[in-house]
Amino acid sequence: MDGFWMLVKYEYKKLLQRKIVCATMLVLIVMSVLISVIGYFSGNYVIDGKEVSVYDAHKMSVEEEREQTGSVLDDMFFARMRAQGDEYSIANGIWNILFEVEGKLDVVPEDADTFYSMRENQMKMKFDEAFLTSEEQKELMCIDEATEIPIVYEYAGGWSESSVNLILVAIMQVILIAVSIPAIFSDEHSRRTDQIVLCTDRGRGPLYLAKMFTGLTYCLIATLILSICSIVPTLFVSGTDGFGAPLQVAYPLLPWRMTVGEGMVVMLFMMLLASVLYASFAMVMAEKSRSNVAPMAVMVGFMLICLIANVPEKFLFLAKIWALMPGKVLSLPGGDDSFIGLLLFHVMGESLMTWQMAAVVWGMISAVLLSIGYRWYKNYQVTGR
Amino acid sequence: MELMVDRLTKQYKNKIAVDRVSLRIGQGVYGLLGANGAGKTTLMRMLTGILKPTGGTVTFDGLDVSTEEYRKELGYLPQDFGYYPGFTGMDFLMYMAVLKGMTKQTAKKRSKELLEVVGLKEMGKRKIKTYSGGMKQRLGIAQALLNHPRLLVLDEPTAGLDPRERVRFRELIAEIGRENIVILSTHIVSDVEHIADRILLMKDGQLIFNGMQETIGEGLEDFYLEQFEEE
Numbered sequence: 001m002d003g004f005w006m007l008v009k010y011e012y013k014k015l016l017q018r019k020i021v022c023a024t025m026l027v028l029i030v031m032s033v034l035i036s037v038i039g040y041f042s043g044n045y046v047i048d049g050k051e052v053s054v055y056d057a058h059k060m061s062v063e064e065e066r067e068q069t070g071s072v073l074d075d076m077f078f079a080r081m082r083a084q085g086d087e088y089s090i091a092n093g094i095w096n097i098l099f100e101v102e103g104k105l106d107v108v109p110e111d112a113d114t115f116y117s118m119r120e121n122q123m124k125m126k127f128d129e130a131f132l133t134s135e136e137q138k139e140l141m142c143i144d145e146a147t148e149i150p151i152v153y154e155y156a157g158g159w160s161e162s163s164v165n166l167i168l169v170a171i172m173q174v175i176l177i178a179v180s181i182p183a184i185f186s187d188e189h190s191r192r193t194d195q196i197v198l199c200t201d202r203g204r205g206p207l208y209l210a211k212m213f214t215g216l217t218y219c220l221i222a223t224l225i226l227s228i229c230s231i232v233p234t235l236f237v238s239g240t241d242g243f244g245a246p247l248q249v250a251y252p253l254l255p256w257r258m259t260v261g262e263g264m265v266v267m268l269f270m271m272l273l274a275s276v277l278y279a280s281f282a283m284v285m286a287e288k289s290r291s292n293v294a295p296m297a298v299m300v301g302f303m304l305i306c307l308i309a310n311v312p313e314k315f316l317f318l319a320k321i322w323a324l325m326p327g328k329v330l331s332l333p334g335g336d337d338s339f340i341g342l343l344l345f346h347v348m349g350e351s352l353m354t355w356q357m358a359a360v361v362w363g364m365i366s367a368v369l370l371s372i373g374y375r376w377y378k379n380y381q382v383t384g385r
Numbered sequence: 386m387e388l389m390v391d392r393l394t395k396q397y398k399n400k401i402a403v404d405r406v407s408l409r410i411g412q413g414v415y416g417l418l419g420a421n422g423a424g425k426t427t428l429m430r431m432l433t434g435i436l437k438p439t440g441g442t443v444t445f446d447g448l449d450v451s452t453e454e455y456r457k458e459l460g461y462l463p464q465d466f467g468y469y470p471g472f473t474g475m476d477f478l479m480y481m482a483v484l485k486g487m488t489k490q491t492a493k494k495r496s497k498e499l500l501e502v503v504g505l506k507e508m509g510k511r512k513i514k515t516y517s518g519g520m521k522q523r524l525g526i527a528q529a530l531l532n533h534p535r536l537l538v539l540d541e542p543t544a545g546l547d548p549r550e551r552v553r554f555r556e557l558i559a560e561i562g563r564e565n566i567v568i569l570s571t572h573i574v575s576d577v578e579h580i581a582d583r584i585l586l587m588k589d590g591q592l593i594f595n596g597m598q599e600t601i602g603e604g605l606e607d608f609y610l611e612q613f614e615e616e
Contacts, residue, residue: 006483010476017471191467196528199433200484201456207484382435383397 003202007210011184015218021180025222028172032229036165037237055237062239065091065155069241073097074112074150081108093249094153100252112150123253130342131313139344139351144255147248156242156260158235160250163264163333165230170271170330171303173223177278178299180222182286184215185377189290195382208377212370215283219275227268247340251333256340256353263333263340270339270355273362274326280366284373287380303327320345329358386412386446386535388432388566393441395427395590402427404590405441414562416581417570418609424590425570426464429540432568433461445536457486460534462525464541464570470514474505474524477513478531485532492531499527502557504550518545526554530561537561539569543576555580574606588612 015021040055047057068091071077081090099105101119109115123144127137188194197203242249243261250260258266278299285295306327311319320343322328328337339355347357390408394401403424419425430436432443434450443450445458468477475496482492500509503523508516516524522545529537539558543551558580561567568585571577577584578598584605586594593612601608 003483003486003488006479006489010472010480010483013472013476014469017469191469192463192465193467193469195430195433195435195463195466196461196481196525197484198435199456199459199461200481201453201486202484203456381437382430 004206004210004213007202007207008214011210011214012218014187015180015184015214018180018183021183024176024179025225028176028226029229031172032169032226033233035168036161036230036233040237058237061092062155062157064089065093065157066239066241067091068094068153069155071153072150073115073153077150078109078111078115091153091155093155093157097151097153097249097252116149119252123255126253126342129313131316131319132342132344136344136351140255140342143257146257147255148246151246151248151252154242154245154249155239156245156249158238158240159243159245159260159264160333161238162231162234163260163267165234166227166264166267166271167331169223169226169230170274170326171307172226173219173271173275174278174299174303176222176226177219177275177282178296181215181219181279181282182292182295184211184286185283186286186290186292190292194380198380198382204378205374208374212280212283212373215279216276219279220272223271223275227271231264231268251340254340254342258340266339266355267330267333270329270358273359274330277326277362277366280369280373284369284376287373287377319343323354324358324361326358326362329354386566388536388568389442389444390432391442391444393428393431393443394439395424395431395436396439401590403431403438406587406590406592407441408585408592408595410566410568410583412562412564412566413582414558414567414569414580415583415585416577417568417585417587418572418574418577419570419587420572423587425587426540427590428587429461429538429568429570432536433459433538457532458535460529460532460537462529462539462542464544466525468513468521468524470512472513473510474500474513474516475509477524478528481528482531487532495531496527499530502530503527504553519547519550522546523550526557535565537565537567539567541571542569543571543573551576574609578605586612 040058042054044051044053045057046052052060071094073094098107098109101115101122102109103122109118124137127140132140188197197207243259245260247254247256247258247260247263282295282299285298286292289295306325311322313319323337323341323343329339331338333340337354339358341354343354345352345354345357347360352360388408388410390406392405392407393403394405395403406428417425417428427436431438432450434456445455448455448458472480478496478499479492482496483489487495497509500506503526505520505523505527508520513521513524522542526542529539543554546554555576558567558569562580562582569577569580581598583597584594584601585592586609598605
């Protein structure tokens with residue numbers, strides 16, 4: 001084992017001595033911080049004739065949301081809203097719930113029964129759009145029975161914003177891995193050091209493991225750093241309240257039993273898993289193609305395709321496969337895809353959510369890639385030149 | 386100590402790079418001569434296990450070339466290879482020593498020893514990107530010697546060395562060759578003339594001569610040139 005850790009040390013040394021790796025990491029760290037907070041430091045609002053910075057306006061809004069935490073969205077609440085008309089100040093989070101359910105802005109529901117039956121209808125419509133079978137719809141409605149009705153509003157802006165900001169970090173993660181990781185393998189070929197390395201007794205098996213370990217741990221650590229650089233400033237600005245708030249406070253049409261905070265943790269977990277998948281792919285492809293450029297091009301290209309392309313739900317099988325692509329899983333949490341999307345995957349009698357299925361599939365693909373890579377690396381022949 | 390090469394062949398589509406080469410050699414220094422494209426490098430790669438032959442076998446004291454045990458006995462200096470430019474000379478040797486299965490302490494001791502042997506003691510802490518071509522070549526020789534190899538394969542080892550370094554290198558090789566097998570390939574005939582106990586001559590992938598220098602009678606250079614004039 002002593003030799004293994006020494007090899008890992010030198011592999012890290014090789015990796016971090018590449019200027020492009022450090023430069024990309026630094027730039028992306030700065031970007032991760034900026035994307036989380038830059039919106040609050042650009043421009044001003046005019047409120048009641050007074051100019052207020054976006055940051056101060058946001059802070060005021062957060063305070064208002066905190067004050068309304070605990071509001072029960074029931075008959076009394078809606079009646080009070082209607083009675084006070086424009087004078088009644090409603091937190092943005094509550095307006096968001098009303099808008100998601102009613103599909104209209106600034107409309108106060110007649111009563112709680114109408115509002116919650118409208119929610120149920122909207123959910124069923126979403127299930128139909130997602131081509132869920134009647135069994136699946138029943139299953140989801142059964143899960144939704146655990147949702148506390150009437151909804152008790154709880155401010156959880158810091159956590160839900162963090163989940164949304166992580167989507168951009170997920171894109172940066174692809175760029176970072178595509179730039180940094182392929183060289184772990186391809187440089188040995190382009191520098192022609194493969195000749196001396198492969199004829200040593202640890203040059204085939206242990207070195208492959210050390211390289212893989214270096215690539216995977218670097219990607220995990222880098223993803224964690226980028227995520228922390230995005231999450232911490234967001235929580236600093238928007239607060240850490242509401243980790244345990246039900247998911248329906250942020251996404252009222254979703255049935256899952258999950259809190260907003262847990263949603264963010266799952267998103268982070270999926271990003272870490274995605275980094276393992278990306279790193280495995282980048283290293284194996286770099287070993288096969290003996291080039292940095294090919295894996296970089298494929299990874300960035302595929303990420304762009306995932307961002308713009310969709311498979312219609314009527315092609316359910318393909319749509320389900322497409323929904324498991326990292327670029328889809330790590331997309332806007334309230335959207336049709338994403339890790340908490342409405343699709344259900346049935347495996348050995350169990351129904352799995354998108355993120356659960358993706359975790360299994362990504363883990364399996366990574367393991368297969370790493371073992372294929374080992375075969376290619378072990379049997380590599382130094383020819384030509 | 387015996388290296389057995391039996392009908393070793395490498396064929397690429399319609400070109401035979403090495404054609405049924407058979408050898409049986411014991412300790413000593415062997416000079417492998419041949420023009421560019423004669424198959425020297427391909428033969429050496431097969432002897433080091435980094436290239437699989439199309440046919441034939443290579444064994445060292447009964448160990449097959451594909452085994453880890455064989456690689457433990459091997460030292461190899463390729464003709465043309467790169468380094469890790471950000472590593473210091475010491476880093477590079479330590480890394481190679483760990484790859485060769487040495488413990489940290491042994492690796493450190495042996496690396497320092499070899500930096501001194503190849504005249505790079507003062508440069509050990511400098512990055513390789515600051516080294517001259519000759520220094521890099523000496524570092525390459527040092528890495529090949531790290532594990533006290535019983536089978537040392539050197540492809541064009543004197544390339545880039547100045548005359549003084551070349552003399553020092555010949556002495557080093559002669560010393561190693563007393564107790565081990567050293568195969569060195571070159572097209573610089575004078576190198577082989579001074580070090581090699583036995584001459585191996587390759588042409589068009591075939592081993593056309595395998596014998597002592599004394600048996601040649603005339604000068605090695607003349608003999609070598611004669612082989613090409615026949616073409």
